[in-house]
Amino acid sequence: MSNVIKLVLLLMALVSTISYAGDSVNKTLALNGASKVVIENQRGKVNIIESNDENVSVQGELDDKAQAFIFEHSGATIIIKVEMPNNQRSWRNDNGSNLTIKIPNHVRVSFSGVSSDVNIEGFKQGVDIKTVSGEITASHLNNIIDINSISGDIESKALSGKIQISTVSGDLEDKNSSGRVFIKSVSGGVRSKSNASEILVETVSGDIDLKLAAVDELDISTVSGDNQTYLSLNENGSVKLSSVSGDFDIKFANNIEANFRLKTNAGGSIENMLTLDKAERGKYTPNEKLNFTTGNGNGSVKATTVSGDIKLSKL
Template sequence: MQIANNLSVRNVWGSGLFGVMLLGVSQLALADPRTVVNERVSVSANEKIYLEVMSGEITIKAVDTNTFSVTGKLDEKATGYEFDSKDGFTRFEMTMPRQVNYRWNDKGNAAQLSFEVPVGSSVEFKGVNGNVSVSGIHGSSQIGTVNGEITATDLRNSVQLSSVNGEIKLSGASGRIELSSVNGEIEDTDSRGRISYEVVNGEIKASSSAEEVSVSTVNGDADLKLSGTTQLKLSTVNGEIDAALRDSAAPRISGSSVSGDIELKLDSSISARFELKASAGGSIDNKLSSDKASKAKYGPSRSLQFTLGSGDGSVELTTVSGDIKLEKL
């Protein structure tokens, strides 16, 4: 009887110890291996700020104080970070091993960092695998990533956003704006100033009141809703551009397509001279007036010239193996 009791006590003690060991192991497994970052420093109102974070979810927000701060956690694969600030220049870089096996969908222990910068600062950010959210910077913004999405609001003066495999979403920007994406989509709303869009294997969706607009697509489409634009440049290869231009009495528009289509919608009160050319089987469809394209005596080319109003503006479009279409809004 005594032996049985001893065995029972040993079993209970052993089970309890095993349970404690399992709890300890599970807590270690759940522990976050990432390094915590918490840095803050006073900087100039127009500080030049350079940020480099290879992977993670990144937020960059402008604030009304002359302070730079970074909080959050590094990627678990990071070896640390470099941070220095002096003489109007601030730099933060998350350091990574020279060779790191990183997959785009491996986000479990990627970096999560939030930056605060002065409103009037100039910010340059570089990333590889991650999403970036940036807002309120009125100095200049140069944001680039390879695999990830860029979401930006209220950026001013000089704005450059680029992604290789990811979307760019911009709203409320003004100034000199450049947006480019490869294998991604660009969405722009309420931009002003001068803006250029460039995509390869992607799409552009824009609603803008920029005075000058430039669009270039390769194997991609563009849908533009423009207001008050005075200068418009269009270029597509194996793509389609659909542009509607309101409230521009005498715009200057030029465009070309190769194996692609350009469709232009204009106010019926427009004053401009039109010169359209199509070759290698291209076509011209004019619904702004009763003027019709004429066919060349030799070869499969067509051309059309006509004037609306006083001819103050100009519309010059050419296509090779594509279509040109003019319509009224």
């Protein structure tokens, strides 16, 4: 084959992977051993779902302001990228991309965007999802999962493995997760109905509403957000609660056997409805403390707050 023919074929292959503003896209690449797919779409909507074969496909329409669309292999990675101009002011009053991407479910997926909404479901090898203001919907994902949005809401369902979900001002709702879950929010509200055995929740002012199964470890830290939690504590399990002014309302579903250490420091109150033990109030300072043990005391429940209230009860 002559060098001229080779050059022509190379140019044809390159052109086949590049599309432009507002174009319809219907492209497919064989996986060919790739273990990761990296997707970048600045705005619009992206639906990422599992495929039924060993191909990666992209269908839909590109952003009106797109400069190019790249869909190519790079070593063990497939790159899907909608290239946009650097001047974001020119993006206004135009439609973003609307894409459906199908990927084999044994491939790890990474997505990044600015105002792009993303729905992702059905992957076994974990995902890494980041947006600024876009909303994220994630379901039936396994392994190492990292989901992050600044102001967009996050909704997750049936995640399993080592899970980290974080937002600044968006609301976060998690359903039926399992494994180890770390949830972080600044001012967004947190709601979780989880089967996870280990749960860590951090907020600044966002309220927390947890409905948990049997846990080995629960750690909640907040500044001013209020917290309501329903849970069962496993044998030798641990609960740690801390706040500045946030209130804790903890309801236990089982006959908990644990050592309790509860303390408020500047005006908060302790209400114990598990036993007849009552909190002691400081003689010279408006603090309260309460230490008691139930059953064999193998578990541990520690709660401290500066001015918030602590309430313990049974379901």
